[in-house]
Amino acid sequence: MSNTDFVLAVEDLTVSFDGFKAIDSLNLYVDKNELRVIIGPNGAGKTTLLDLICGKTKASKGSIKFKNEELTRLPEYGIVRKGVGRKFQTPSIYENLSVFQNLEVSFPRGRGVFGALRFKCNAEVRERVQSVAEEIGLAEKLHTEAGLLSHGQKQWLEIGMLLMQDPELLMLDEPIAGMSVRERELTAELLQRICQNRSMIVIEHDMEFVKRIASKVTVMHQGKILAEGSMDKVQSDPKVIDVYLGH
């Protein structure tokens, strides 16, 4: 497999569950500083693709290279430490901890057992928590228990937890699901701000939202890439229309 300039190069990726190929010989390339949106009908394999990249699911075949480093053989925490962050579909935050603690725990230092025992929440950590909290609009809520936040705020908090790690590749799985109109707008603005200096992959269903944020869209269907390109080009593609509108 050749080396490339891409931040992420997925080649010939296949995963099968009991013979069912959820991802089938898929190729995907993401540029540096690119915000890529992946759309596709239910069961297209979008979430599975993210699972494969972040190591949650092991590939049956193929390669995933992040900055020319093979990820498929790394453990999950190793992939994260290389600079790949992943947000889950349902908000995954620590409900019993405060917003501050949620962010503090995500700070990428003291990640080993003894490192964590020695970890000190110094000025640098506090500043970082503060700036991330401002970014995600939760600066006023730092000492609120995370479980008490609204659904939208929980989604932002999880994005903030990823920002604490300053990943080079950030993957978001349906970040606006369940959000109000206003929250969607704020989230779109947030994503546009945070995609500076990093690559992002966003899975989304909401077409209005996709139009707002995406420059390039990938359409997946049955574990394969169906179409790729600008939103307008993809939307006028007859294959895409066929998949979305049924047979």
Next chain:
Amino acid sequence: MTPAMTSLKDGLLKGGLGSLLILALIILVVFPLTLDLFRLNLVGKYLTYGFVAIGLVMLWGYGGVLSLGQGVFFGLGGYCMAMFLKLEASDPETTKIQSTPGIPDFMDWNQLTELPFWWKPFYSLPLTMIAIIAIPSLLAFIISFAMFKRRVGGVYFAIITQAVALVLSVLIIGQQGYTGGVNGMTDLKTMLGWDTRTDSAKYILYFVSAGLLIVSILLCMWVQKSKLGTLLLAMRDKEDRVRFSGYDVSMFKVFVFCLAAALSAIGGAMFTLQVGFMSPSFVGIVPSIEMVIFAAVGGRMSLVGAVYGALLVNFGKTYFSETAPDLWLFLMAALFIGVVLAFPNGLAGLYESHIKPWIARRVAARKASVTPRTPAAPTPPSTSLSSSAPPAAPARA
């Protein structure tokens, strides 16, 4: 006082230092002054279970990993201590009637003619003390590393720990010549020539035990306060989020399992010293489950509460078995079921949710009604603290 110091002090108080002081006062001052030596020795024995209970608070309460095999580590610590004491009690002079003098009596009864090589390090007290911590921790490491790296958890892990408890107790009973079998190791007399059976020795061992327990609680509080403590709580809540934040989740569980094992082992060693023997009846499944009951009754999120749990359940056990020998097992079971059903967070949870607000209300009412002419009466909480409702570290979850 600088703001930093004030916040540190607040943090420690919030973390249960206040309730730890009360516990220290009770076990270091109140019990020795009010109990006769026989009862105090019993309390000392119960306190050794307190080590297991605080280990379970870390492992089960904080780490979310239930172990039904803590008796294994309690027993290993106890056996390491017993081996040292047994060797000292088996000098050639006192064992000269044996066919092989100089080896422990049970070995002689089982036709062993030579001390097994792995017994030899236990001639040395420093090596024994290292072994008390190292052997149980190593076993805990092997078990937990193998399990947690494979993502075995929850009920399956609990069952495996039970199996280990069963295996070890069967092994000890079966290997009579090496372990003393079902009788255990008995007739332990002296430690480096110091007779551990005298009254003064019993007092000293009690205080050593109680002191070590306080130190262990402080150690656990420090772990809870560290990022590792926060991570444990985070893992219990959303393990995947922690994993995908760049942490090797399994190693944190391995650490807390080893910590709980080491604490249990210290308890076991102190048990052997105070009670004067060690036997497989403290290793198997039943004692291991009893140990979980101590933590559950006391409150699995509260270190101090767990110690009260260990004391209370054992007092109850002694009391019931003295007054109603036929019924005590049923009464114990009823106590356990009742506590778990009515107060899932144990006595500490009960204190947090009921007693503490009640005290706060009383104090507030008193402050409001106090006039300069009526001197303040002694505050009511002190009586309720020592008996039924332990003060507790605030549950962090």
